[in-house]
Amino acid sequence: MRKLRLILLLLLPVMLAAQPVMPGSDRASEISDQVGDDGEEDFDVSEYLFGHVGDAYEWHITTIKEKEIAIPLPCIVIENGIHVFTLHHAAENGYTLNEDGKLVNAQTGKRPLDISITKNVLGLMIDSLLLVVLILLCARWYRRHDVLKEKPTGLAALLEPVIVMIEQDVIKDAVGPEYKRFSPYLLTAFFFILVNNLMGIFPVFPGGANITGNIAVTGVLALFTFLMVNLFGNKHYWKDILWPDVPLFLKAIPIMPIIEILGMFTKPFSLMIRLFANILAGHIMLLSVIMLIFLTAAMGPVLNGSMTLIAAVFGVFLDCLELLVAFLQAYVFTMLSAVFIGLAHQHPETETN
Amino acid sequence: MSLITPDFGLLFWMVVIFGIVFFLLAKFGFPVITKAVQKRSDHIADSLKAADEAQARLAGMAEEHARMIEETRLEQSRILKEASESRERIIAQAKEDAAAEAAKLLDHAKVEIAAERESAIRDIRRQVAMISVEVAEKIVRKDLDEGDGQLALLDRLVEEAEQAQMPN
Numbered sequence: 001m002r003k004l005r006l007i008l009l010l011l012l013p014v015m016l017a018a019q020p021v022m023p024g025s026d027r028a029s030e031i032s033d034q035v036g037d038d039g040e041e042d043f044d045v046s047e048y049l050f051g052h053v054g055d056a057y058e059w060h061i062t063t064i065k066e067k068e069i070a071i072p073l074p075c076i077v078i079e080n081g082i083h084v085f086t087l088h089h090a091a092e093n094g095y096t097l098n099e100d101g102k103l104v105n106a107q108t109g110k111r112p113l114d115i116s117i118t119k120n121v122l123g124l125m126i127d128s129l130l131l132v133v134l135i136l137l138c139a140r141w142y143r144r145h146d147v148l149k150e151k152p153t154g155l156a157a158l159l160e161p162v163i164v165m166i167e168q169d170v171i172k173d174a175v176g177p178e179y180k181r182f183s184p185y186l187l188t189a190f191f192f193i194l195v196n197n198l199m200g201i202f203p204v205f206p207g208g209a210n211i212t213g214n215i216a217v218t219g220v221l222a223l224f225t226f227l228m229v230n231l232f233g234n235k236h237y238w239k240d241i242l243w244p245d246v247p248l249f250l251k252a253i254p255i256m257p258i259i260e261i262l263g264m265f266t267k268p269f270s271l272m273i274r275l276f277a278n279i280l281a282g283h284i285m286l287l288s289v290i291m292l293i294f295l296t297a298a299m300g301p302v303l304n305g306s307m308t309l310i311a312a313v314f315g316v317f318l319d320c321l322e323l324l325v326a327f328l329q330a331y332v333f334t335m336l337s338a339v340f341i342g343l344a345h346q347h348p349e350t351e352t353n
Numbered sequence: 354m355s356l357i358t359p360d361f362g363l364l365f366w367m368v369v370i371f372g373i374v375f376f377l378l379a380k381f382g383f384p385v386i387t388k389a390v391q392k393r394s395d396h397i398a399d400s401l402k403a404a405d406e407a408q409a410r411l412a413g414m415a416e417e418h419a420r421m422i423e424e425t426r427l428e429q430s431r432i433l434k435e436a437s438e439s440r441e442r443i444i445a446q447a448k449e450d451a452a453a454e455a456a457k458l459l460d461h462a463k464v465e466i467a468a469e470r471e472s473a474i475r476d477i478r479r480q481v482a483m484i485s486v487e488v489a490e491k492i493v494r495k496d497l498d499e500g501d502g503q504l505a506l507l508d509r510l511v512e513e514a515e516q517a518q519m520p521n
Contacts, residue, residue: 187387
Protein backbone atom coordinates (compact mmCIF):
# COMPACT_ATOMS: atom_id res chain seq x y z
CA MET A 1 0.00 0.00 0.00
CA ARG A 2 2.79 2.40 0.88
CA LYS A 3 4.55 1.46 -2.29
CA LEU A 4 1.48 2.22 -4.33
CA ARG A 5 1.22 5.63 -2.72
CA LEU A 6 4.87 6.23 -3.51
CA ILE A 7 4.32 5.36 -7.14
CA LEU A 8 1.35 7.70 -7.33
CA LEU A 9 3.43 10.44 -5.79
CA LEU A 10 6.13 9.90 -8.36
CA LEU A 11 3.62 9.95 -11.16
CA LEU A 12 2.03 13.22 -9.97
CA PRO A 13 4.57 15.52 -11.59
CA VAL A 14 4.19 13.57 -14.80
CA MET A 15 0.46 14.15 -14.76
CA LEU A 16 0.84 17.81 -13.91
CA ALA A 17 3.49 18.30 -16.54
CA ALA A 18 1.26 16.73 -19.10
CA GLN A 19 -1.47 19.35 -18.61
CA PRO A 20 0.00 22.42 -20.26
CA VAL A 21 1.23 20.52 -23.31
CA MET A 22 -0.60 21.90 -26.28
CA PRO A 23 -1.34 19.70 -29.23
CA GLY A 24 0.52 20.65 -32.30
CA SER A 25 3.53 21.87 -30.40
CA ASP A 26 5.14 18.60 -31.33
CA ARG A 27 7.41 18.11 -34.22
CA ALA A 28 4.36 17.56 -36.40
CA SER A 29 3.86 21.29 -36.79
CA GLU A 30 7.42 21.79 -37.92
CA ILE A 31 7.13 19.17 -40.59
CA SER A 32 3.68 20.22 -41.69
CA ASP A 33 5.12 23.71 -42.16
CA GLN A 34 7.67 22.34 -44.52
CA VAL A 35 5.37 20.02 -46.37
CA GLY A 36 2.71 22.68 -46.41
CA ASP A 37 0.03 20.57 -44.76
CA ASP A 38 -2.80 21.95 -42.75
CA GLY A 39 -3.53 20.80 -39.18
CA GLU A 40 -1.71 23.46 -37.19
CA GLU A 41 -3.93 22.91 -34.16
CA ASP A 42 -4.97 19.24 -34.41
CA PHE A 43 -2.73 16.56 -33.06
CA ASP A 44 -1.53 14.69 -36.12
CA VAL A 45 -1.30 11.05 -35.08
CA SER A 46 0.36 9.81 -38.22
CA GLU A 47 2.96 12.57 -38.21
CA TYR A 48 3.65 11.93 -34.55
CA LEU A 49 4.11 8.20 -35.00
CA PHE A 50 6.01 8.18 -38.26
CA GLY A 51 8.06 11.19 -37.24
CA HIS A 52 9.37 9.09 -34.40
CA VAL A 53 9.80 5.72 -36.03
CA GLY A 54 10.80 7.02 -39.45
CA ASP A 55 13.98 8.52 -40.76
CA ALA A 56 14.67 12.26 -40.92
CA TYR A 57 17.21 14.74 -42.23
CA GLU A 58 17.73 16.21 -38.79
CA TRP A 59 17.66 14.80 -35.32
CA HIS A 60 14.82 16.45 -33.50
CA ILE A 61 15.38 16.27 -29.75
CA THR A 62 12.63 18.38 -28.23
CA THR A 63 10.73 21.64 -28.50
CA ILE A 64 10.87 24.08 -25.62
CA LYS A 65 8.48 27.05 -25.86
CA GLU A 66 8.10 26.90 -29.62
CA LYS A 67 11.86 26.65 -29.99
CA GLU A 68 13.04 23.60 -31.87
CA ILE A 69 16.04 21.82 -30.48
CA ALA A 70 17.37 19.63 -33.26
CA ILE A 71 20.73 18.48 -34.49
CA PRO A 72 21.16 19.50 -38.12
CA LEU A 73 22.56 16.72 -40.26
CA PRO A 74 24.26 16.94 -43.63
CA CYS A 75 22.15 16.07 -46.65
CA ILE A 76 24.38 14.50 -49.28
CA VAL A 77 22.88 14.27 -52.73
CA ILE A 78 24.57 12.98 -55.85
CA GLU A 79 23.02 14.50 -58.96
CA ASN A 80 25.37 16.15 -61.43
CA GLY A 81 28.04 16.22 -58.73
CA ILE A 82 27.86 15.97 -54.99
CA HIS A 83 25.72 18.49 -53.12
CA VAL A 84 26.06 18.82 -49.36
CA PHE A 85 23.67 21.04 -47.40
CA THR A 86 21.46 21.04 -44.34
CA LEU A 87 17.72 20.70 -44.52
CA HIS A 88 17.17 24.44 -43.96
CA HIS A 89 19.15 25.18 -47.09
CA ALA A 90 17.47 22.52 -49.20
CA ALA A 91 15.47 25.05 -51.19
CA GLU A 92 18.56 27.07 -52.10
CA ASN A 93 20.09 23.94 -53.60
CA GLY A 94 16.97 23.18 -55.58
CA TYR A 95 15.60 20.35 -53.46
CA THR A 96 12.44 19.94 -51.50
CA LEU A 97 10.75 17.24 -49.44
CA ASN A 98 8.05 15.01 -50.92
CA GLU A 99 5.05 13.67 -49.01
CA ASP A 100 7.17 10.83 -47.59
CA GLY A 101 9.60 13.40 -46.21
CA LYS A 102 12.33 12.52 -48.69
CA LEU A 103 14.46 14.95 -50.64
CA VAL A 104 13.37 15.36 -54.26
CA ASN A 105 14.47 17.62 -57.04
CA ALA A 106 12.26 20.74 -56.83
CA GLN A 107 11.86 20.98 -60.61
CA THR A 108 11.48 17.38 -61.72
CA GLY A 109 10.11 15.91 -58.49
CA LYS A 110 12.41 12.92 -58.87
CA ARG A 111 14.47 11.29 -56.14
CA PRO A 112 18.18 11.94 -56.59
CA LEU A 113 20.83 9.53 -55.37
CA ASP A 114 20.51 10.41 -51.73
CA ILE A 115 23.21 9.29 -49.32
CA SER A 116 22.46 11.84 -46.60
CA ILE A 117 23.65 11.31 -43.09
CA THR A 118 20.12 10.97 -41.76
CA LYS A 119 18.98 10.45 -38.20
CA ASN A 120 19.21 6.69 -38.57
CA VAL A 121 22.64 6.87 -40.18
CA LEU A 122 23.95 9.06 -37.36
CA GLY A 123 22.32 6.71 -34.85
CA LEU A 124 23.97 3.77 -36.56
CA MET A 125 27.32 5.53 -36.42
CA ILE A 126 27.00 6.37 -32.73
CA ASP A 127 25.78 2.91 -31.78
CA SER A 128 28.43 1.23 -33.90
CA LEU A 129 31.12 3.36 -32.35
CA LEU A 130 29.81 2.46 -28.91
CA LEU A 131 29.77 -1.21 -29.83
CA VAL A 132 33.25 -1.19 -31.31
CA VAL A 133 34.64 0.67 -28.32
CA LEU A 134 32.97 -1.71 -25.88
CA ILE A 135 34.16 -4.86 -27.60
CA LEU A 136 37.66 -3.59 -28.31
CA LEU A 137 38.05 -2.45 -24.71
CA CYS A 138 36.97 -5.89 -23.65
CA ALA A 139 39.42 -7.48 -26.10
CA ARG A 140 42.14 -5.16 -24.80
CA TRP A 141 41.62 -6.52 -21.31
CA TYR A 142 42.31 -10.02 -22.62
CA ARG A 143 45.38 -8.82 -24.47
CA ARG A 144 46.82 -7.09 -21.43
CA HIS A 145 46.04 -9.69 -18.83
CA ASP A 146 46.97 -13.30 -18.48
CA VAL A 147 43.70 -15.08 -18.64
CA LEU A 148 45.11 -18.06 -16.77
CA LYS A 149 46.10 -16.00 -13.76
CA GLU A 150 43.38 -13.39 -13.42
CA LYS A 151 39.65 -13.43 -13.52
CA PRO A 152 38.02 -10.88 -15.79
CA THR A 153 37.07 -7.59 -14.22
CA GLY A 154 34.97 -4.64 -15.31
CA LEU A 155 33.86 -4.66 -18.90
CA ALA A 156 35.36 -8.05 -19.61
CA ALA A 157 33.44 -9.55 -16.71
CA LEU A 158 30.26 -7.98 -18.06
CA LEU A 159 30.66 -9.06 -21.66
CA GLU A 160 32.39 -12.40 -21.28
CA PRO A 161 29.37 -14.37 -20.02
CA VAL A 162 27.24 -13.01 -22.85
CA ILE A 163 29.87 -13.79 -25.48
CA VAL A 164 30.43 -17.26 -24.07
CA MET A 165 26.71 -17.92 -23.83
CA ILE A 166 26.12 -16.90 -27.44
CA GLU A 167 29.14 -18.74 -28.75
CA GLN A 168 28.82 -21.95 -26.79
CA ASP A 169 25.06 -22.33 -26.47
CA VAL A 170 23.83 -20.80 -29.71
CA ILE A 171 26.54 -20.80 -32.33
CA LYS A 172 28.34 -24.01 -31.43
CA ASP A 173 25.13 -26.01 -31.13
CA ALA A 174 23.53 -24.66 -34.29
CA VAL A 175 26.48 -24.43 -36.67
CA GLY A 176 28.28 -27.60 -35.69
CA PRO A 177 31.98 -28.42 -35.74
CA GLU A 178 32.97 -25.56 -38.05
CA TYR A 179 31.50 -22.91 -35.79
CA LYS A 180 34.77 -21.07 -35.20
CA ARG A 181 34.75 -19.68 -38.73
CA PHE A 182 31.34 -18.13 -38.30
CA SER A 183 31.31 -17.08 -34.68
CA PRO A 184 32.89 -13.64 -35.32
CA TYR A 185 30.11 -12.78 -37.78
CA LEU A 186 27.34 -14.15 -35.62
CA LEU A 187 28.66 -12.46 -32.50
CA THR A 188 28.98 -9.20 -34.39
CA ALA A 189 25.41 -9.53 -35.61
CA PHE A 190 24.16 -10.31 -32.12
CA PHE A 191 25.88 -7.40 -30.42
CA PHE A 192 25.11 -5.04 -33.29
CA ILE A 193 21.41 -5.80 -33.06
CA LEU A 194 21.43 -5.80 -29.27
CA VAL A 195 23.16 -2.42 -28.97
CA ASN A 196 20.94 -0.84 -31.61
CA ASN A 197 17.81 -2.30 -30.02
CA LEU A 198 18.76 -1.03 -26.59
CA MET A 199 19.76 2.38 -27.89
CA GLY A 200 16.43 2.51 -29.69
CA ILE A 201 14.62 2.19 -26.37
CA PHE A 202 16.72 4.90 -24.72
CA PRO A 203 14.57 7.97 -25.32
CA VAL A 204 16.96 10.92 -25.61
CA PHE A 205 19.62 11.99 -28.01
CA PRO A 206 22.16 9.29 -28.70
CA GLY A 207 19.33 6.79 -28.47
CA GLY A 208 15.78 6.88 -29.65
CA ALA A 209 16.43 6.37 -33.34
CA ASN A 210 14.42 3.49 -34.71
CA ILE A 211 17.39 1.76 -36.28
CA THR A 212 16.69 -1.94 -36.07
CA GLY A 213 13.07 -1.15 -36.79
CA ASN A 214 14.08 0.10 -40.21
CA ILE A 215 13.78 -2.33 -43.06
CA ALA A 216 16.95 -1.15 -44.77
CA VAL A 217 19.01 -1.95 -41.69
CA THR A 218 17.47 -5.36 -41.11
CA GLY A 219 17.67 -6.01 -44.84
CA VAL A 220 21.42 -5.48 -44.85
CA LEU A 221 21.80 -7.72 -41.80
CA ALA A 222 19.76 -10.40 -43.54
CA LEU A 223 21.86 -9.91 -46.67
CA PHE A 224 25.01 -10.56 -44.70
CA THR A 225 23.49 -13.74 -43.29
CA PHE A 226 22.44 -14.74 -46.81
CA LEU A 227 26.00 -14.27 -48.01
CA MET A 228 27.41 -16.15 -45.03
CA VAL A 229 25.09 -19.06 -45.70
CA ASN A 230 25.52 -19.29 -49.44
CA LEU A 231 29.15 -18.29 -49.95
CA PHE A 232 30.38 -20.96 -47.56
CA GLY A 233 27.78 -23.67 -48.19
CA ASN A 234 29.26 -27.08 -48.91
CA LYS A 235 28.67 -29.42 -51.84
CA HIS A 236 25.94 -31.30 -50.07
CA TYR A 237 24.02 -28.09 -49.47
CA TRP A 238 24.01 -27.21 -53.17
CA LYS A 239 23.13 -30.74 -54.16
CA ASP A 240 20.22 -30.62 -51.76
CA ILE A 241 18.95 -27.46 -53.41
CA LEU A 242 19.49 -28.35 -57.07
CA TRP A 243 19.02 -32.13 -57.01
CA PRO A 244 17.28 -33.10 -53.75
CA ASP A 245 16.50 -36.65 -52.67
CA VAL A 246 12.93 -36.74 -53.93
CA PRO A 247 11.17 -38.86 -56.59
CA LEU A 248 12.41 -38.12 -60.08
CA PHE A 249 9.24 -36.54 -61.43
CA LEU A 250 9.58 -33.77 -58.82
CA LYS A 251 13.01 -32.97 -60.18
CA ALA A 252 12.41 -33.55 -63.92
CA ILE A 253 9.89 -30.76 -63.88
CA PRO A 254 11.98 -28.73 -61.46
CA ILE A 255 9.39 -28.21 -58.76
CA MET A 256 11.60 -29.05 -55.79
CA PRO A 257 14.65 -27.10 -57.02
CA ILE A 258 12.43 -24.06 -57.53
CA ILE A 259 11.02 -24.39 -54.03
CA GLU A 260 14.46 -24.89 -52.60
CA ILE A 261 15.86 -21.87 -54.42
CA LEU A 262 12.91 -19.86 -53.21
CA GLY A 263 13.73 -21.13 -49.72
CA MET A 264 17.23 -19.73 -50.03
CA PHE A 265 15.70 -16.26 -50.21
CA THR A 266 12.76 -16.67 -47.87
CA LYS A 267 15.02 -17.58 -44.96
CA PRO A 268 16.91 -14.25 -44.83
CA PHE A 269 13.71 -12.48 -45.86
CA SER A 270 11.99 -13.83 -42.76
CA LEU A 271 14.95 -12.69 -40.68
CA MET A 272 14.63 -9.21 -42.11
CA ILE A 273 10.89 -8.98 -41.55
CA ARG A 274 10.97 -10.51 -38.07
CA LEU A 275 13.50 -8.09 -36.65
CA PHE A 276 12.05 -5.09 -38.45
CA ALA A 277 8.45 -5.82 -37.45
CA ASN A 278 9.23 -6.64 -33.84
CA ILE A 279 11.23 -3.53 -33.15
CA LEU A 280 8.95 -1.26 -35.16
CA ALA A 281 5.91 -2.68 -33.40
CA GLY A 282 7.56 -2.13 -30.04
CA HIS A 283 8.28 1.50 -30.84
CA ILE A 284 4.79 2.08 -32.17
CA MET A 285 3.17 0.45 -29.13
CA LEU A 286 5.18 2.56 -26.76
CA LEU A 287 4.53 5.72 -28.75
CA SER A 288 0.82 4.96 -28.95
CA VAL A 289 0.58 4.63 -25.21
CA ILE A 290 2.44 7.89 -24.65
CA MET A 291 0.33 9.48 -27.36
CA LEU A 292 -2.76 8.94 -25.20
CA ILE A 293 -1.56 11.83 -23.07
CA PHE A 294 -1.51 14.26 -25.98
CA LEU A 295 -4.66 12.90 -27.59
CA THR A 296 -6.69 13.47 -24.45
CA ALA A 297 -5.16 16.86 -23.66
CA ALA A 298 -8.15 18.66 -25.10
CA MET A 299 -10.70 16.49 -23.28
CA GLY A 300 -10.42 18.04 -19.89
CA PRO A 301 -8.15 17.58 -16.92
CA VAL A 302 -9.91 14.55 -15.39
CA LEU A 303 -9.76 12.38 -18.46
CA ASN A 304 -6.33 13.63 -19.36
CA GLY A 305 -5.00 13.04 -15.86
CA SER A 306 -6.30 9.49 -15.66
CA MET A 307 -5.05 8.74 -19.15
CA THR A 308 -1.66 10.12 -18.17
CA LEU A 309 -1.56 7.72 -15.25
CA ILE A 310 -2.54 4.80 -17.45
CA ALA A 311 -0.04 5.84 -20.09
CA ALA A 312 2.75 6.09 -17.55
CA VAL A 313 1.99 2.68 -16.04
CA PHE A 314 1.68 1.06 -19.44
CA GLY A 315 4.75 2.88 -20.61
CA VAL A 316 6.81 1.36 -17.79
CA PHE A 317 5.40 -2.06 -18.59
CA LEU A 318 6.07 -1.72 -22.31
CA ASP A 319 9.59 -0.44 -21.72
CA CYS A 320 10.33 -3.54 -19.67
CA LEU A 321 8.81 -5.65 -22.41
CA GLU A 322 10.94 -3.87 -24.99
CA LEU A 323 14.07 -4.60 -22.97
CA LEU A 324 13.18 -8.25 -23.18
CA VAL A 325 12.34 -8.00 -26.87
CA ALA A 326 15.60 -6.16 -27.57
CA PHE A 327 17.56 -9.08 -26.22
CA LEU A 328 15.22 -11.71 -27.58
CA GLN A 329 15.27 -10.45 -31.16
CA ALA A 330 19.05 -10.19 -31.20
CA TYR A 331 19.17 -13.72 -29.83
CA VAL A 332 16.64 -15.05 -32.32
CA PHE A 333 18.34 -13.40 -35.28
CA THR A 334 21.68 -14.86 -34.24
CA MET A 335 20.26 -18.27 -33.53
CA LEU A 336 18.40 -18.51 -36.82
CA SER A 337 21.40 -17.24 -38.75
CA ALA A 338 23.47 -19.89 -37.02
CA VAL A 339 20.90 -22.54 -37.87
CA PHE A 340 20.86 -21.52 -41.53
CA ILE A 341 24.64 -21.58 -41.64
CA GLY A 342 24.58 -24.94 -39.94
CA LEU A 343 22.13 -26.29 -42.52
CA ALA A 344 24.54 -25.26 -45.25
CA HIS A 345 27.29 -27.28 -43.55
CA GLN A 346 25.52 -30.54 -42.98
CA HIS A 347 27.18 -33.73 -44.01
CA PRO A 348 25.21 -36.55 -45.62
CA GLU A 349 26.22 -38.96 -42.82
CA THR A 350 24.52 -36.85 -40.19
CA GLU A 351 21.42 -36.61 -42.31
CA THR A 352 20.97 -40.31 -42.95
CA ASN A 353 21.06 -40.99 -39.23
CA MET B 354 4.86 3.83 -47.82
CA SER B 355 8.31 4.76 -46.67
CA LEU B 356 8.31 2.36 -43.73
CA ILE B 357 8.58 -0.78 -45.82
CA THR B 358 10.51 0.59 -48.77
CA PRO B 359 14.18 0.50 -47.92
CA ASP B 360 15.87 3.82 -48.48
CA PHE B 361 18.95 3.67 -50.68
CA GLY B 362 21.00 6.09 -48.58
CA LEU B 363 20.39 4.11 -45.44
CA LEU B 364 21.14 0.84 -47.23
CA PHE B 365 24.41 2.30 -48.44
CA TRP B 366 25.44 3.59 -45.05
CA MET B 367 24.31 0.44 -43.32
CA VAL B 368 26.48 -1.69 -45.61
CA VAL B 369 29.44 0.61 -45.01
CA ILE B 370 28.97 0.88 -41.25
CA PHE B 371 28.16 -2.74 -40.65
CA GLY B 372 31.03 -3.75 -42.91
CA ILE B 373 33.45 -1.64 -40.89
CA VAL B 374 32.05 -2.85 -37.57
CA PHE B 375 32.20 -6.45 -38.77
CA PHE B 376 35.77 -6.04 -39.97
CA LEU B 377 36.95 -4.41 -36.75
CA LEU B 378 35.21 -6.79 -34.41
CA ALA B 379 35.98 -9.92 -36.41
CA LYS B 380 39.64 -8.98 -36.66
CA PHE B 381 40.46 -7.35 -33.35
CA GLY B 382 37.50 -8.02 -31.09
CA PHE B 383 35.83 -11.36 -30.79
CA PRO B 384 38.63 -13.73 -31.82
CA VAL B 385 40.83 -12.30 -29.07
CA ILE B 386 38.11 -12.77 -26.50
CA THR B 387 36.94 -16.19 -27.62
CA LYS B 388 40.52 -17.44 -27.92
CA ALA B 389 41.33 -16.25 -24.43
CA VAL B 390 38.18 -17.83 -23.04
CA GLN B 391 38.92 -21.03 -24.93
CA LYS B 392 42.46 -21.00 -23.61
CA ARG B 393 41.19 -20.65 -20.09
CA SER B 394 38.60 -23.38 -20.39
CA ASP B 395 41.21 -25.67 -21.94
CA HIS B 396 43.51 -24.83 -19.09
CA ILE B 397 40.80 -25.63 -16.57
CA ALA B 398 40.06 -28.93 -18.26
CA ASP B 399 43.77 -29.78 -18.34
CA SER B 400 44.19 -28.83 -14.71
CA LEU B 401 41.28 -30.98 -13.70
CA LYS B 402 42.72 -33.90 -15.60
CA ALA B 403 46.15 -33.31 -14.11
CA ALA B 404 44.66 -33.14 -10.63
CA ASP B 405 42.85 -36.39 -11.29
CA GLU B 406 46.05 -38.03 -12.44
CA ALA B 407 47.94 -36.69 -9.46
CA GLN B 408 45.29 -38.10 -7.17
CA ALA B 409 45.51 -41.45 -8.90
CA ARG B 410 49.29 -41.36 -8.69
CA LEU B 411 49.07 -40.46 -5.02
CA ALA B 412 46.82 -43.44 -4.38
CA GLY B 413 49.29 -45.60 -6.32
CA MET B 414 52.12 -44.25 -4.26
CA ALA B 415 50.37 -45.05 -1.00
CA GLU B 416 49.90 -48.58 -2.24
CA GLU B 417 53.53 -48.76 -3.25
CA HIS B 418 54.51 -47.43 0.12
CA ALA B 419 52.51 -50.10 1.93
CA ARG B 420 53.96 -52.72 -0.35
CA MET B 421 57.47 -51.51 0.34
CA ILE B 422 56.91 -51.58 4.08
CA GLU B 423 55.59 -55.11 3.82
CA GLU B 424 58.58 -56.13 1.72
CA THR B 425 60.97 -54.56 4.17
CA ARG B 426 59.34 -56.37 7.03
CA LEU B 427 59.69 -59.68 5.24
CA GLU B 428 63.30 -58.88 4.45
CA GLN B 429 63.92 -58.00 8.06
CA SER B 430 62.49 -61.22 9.37
CA ARG B 431 64.40 -63.16 6.77
CA ILE B 432 67.65 -61.50 7.79
CA LEU B 433 66.92 -62.13 11.45
CA LYS B 434 66.21 -65.76 10.73
CA GLU B 435 69.38 -66.10 8.71
CA ALA B 436 71.38 -64.43 11.44
CA SER B 437 70.06 -66.74 14.09
CA GLU B 438 70.72 -69.72 11.84
CA SER B 439 74.27 -68.68 11.20
CA ARG B 440 74.76 -68.03 14.89
CA GLU B 441 73.58 -71.54 15.68
CA ARG B 442 75.79 -72.86 13.01
CA ILE B 443 78.83 -70.99 14.23
CA ILE B 444 78.26 -72.08 17.80
CA ALA B 445 77.83 -75.70 16.73
CA GLN B 446 80.93 -75.46 14.61
CA ALA B 447 82.86 -73.97 17.51
CA LYS B 448 81.68 -76.69 19.83
CA GLU B 449 82.67 -79.33 17.35
CA ASP B 450 86.05 -77.75 16.85
CA ALA B 451 86.62 -77.48 20.57
CA ALA B 452 85.64 -81.08 21.12
CA ALA B 453 87.99 -82.22 18.36
CA GLU B 454 90.79 -80.15 19.79
CA ALA B 455 90.19 -81.48 23.28
CA ALA B 456 90.19 -85.06 21.99
CA LYS B 457 93.43 -84.40 20.16
CA LEU B 458 95.04 -82.96 23.28
CA LEU B 459 93.79 -85.89 25.35
CA ASP B 460 95.24 -88.40 22.87
CA HIS B 461 98.50 -86.57 22.85
CA ALA B 462 98.63 -86.55 26.63
CA LYS B 463 97.81 -90.23 26.75
CA VAL B 464 100.58 -91.01 24.33
CA GLU B 465 103.01 -88.91 26.32
CA ILE B 466 101.97 -90.45 29.60
CA ALA B 467 102.38 -93.88 28.13
CA ALA B 468 105.82 -92.95 26.87
CA GLU B 469 106.79 -91.53 30.27
CA ARG B 470 105.65 -94.67 32.04
CA GLU B 471 107.48 -96.83 29.56
CA SER B 472 110.69 -94.93 30.14
CA ALA B 473 110.16 -94.95 33.92
CA ILE B 474 109.63 -98.70 33.88
CA ARG B 475 112.68 -99.11 31.74
CA ASP B 476 114.61 -96.97 34.20
CA ILE B 477 113.41 -98.99 37.17
CA ARG B 478 114.25 -102.25 35.45
CA ARG B 479 117.68 -101.01 34.70
CA GLN B 480 118.17 -100.04 38.33
CA VAL B 481 116.73 -103.34 39.54
CA ALA B 482 119.10 -105.13 37.20
CA MET B 483 122.01 -103.05 38.47
CA ILE B 484 120.96 -103.70 42.08
CA SER B 485 120.58 -107.39 41.25
CA VAL B 486 124.01 -107.44 39.67
CA GLU B 487 125.48 -105.75 42.72
CA VAL B 488 123.62 -108.09 45.06
CA ALA B 489 124.79 -110.98 42.94
CA GLU B 490 128.35 -109.70 42.97
CA LYS B 491 128.31 -109.43 46.75
CA ILE B 492 126.84 -112.88 47.17
CA VAL B 493 129.15 -114.39 44.65
CA ARG B 494 132.06 -112.85 46.42
CA LYS B 495 130.94 -114.29 49.79
CA ASP B 496 129.98 -117.70 48.43
CA LEU B 497 133.22 -117.99 46.76
CA ASP B 498 134.49 -117.72 50.21
CA GLU B 499 132.11 -120.20 51.82
CA GLY B 500 131.57 -122.95 49.38
CA ASP B 501 128.65 -124.85 48.18
CA GLY B 502 126.18 -124.15 51.04
CA GLN B 503 125.86 -120.94 49.35
CA LEU B 504 124.69 -122.32 46.04
CA ALA B 505 121.28 -123.13 47.53
CA LEU B 506 120.88 -119.55 48.67
CA LEU B 507 121.76 -118.28 45.17
CA ASP B 508 119.11 -120.43 43.61
CA ARG B 509 116.58 -119.27 46.09
CA LEU B 510 117.41 -115.59 45.40
CA VAL B 511 117.12 -116.01 41.64
CA GLU B 512 113.84 -117.77 42.11
CA GLU B 513 112.55 -114.95 44.29
CA ALA B 514 113.63 -112.36 41.72
CA GLU B 515 111.83 -114.26 38.98
CA GLN B 516 108.71 -114.46 41.17
CA ALA B 517 108.94 -110.71 41.87
CA GLN B 518 109.16 -110.08 38.12
CA MET B 519 106.19 -112.27 37.20
CA PRO B 520 103.28 -110.00 38.21
CA ASN B 521 104.47 -107.46 35.72
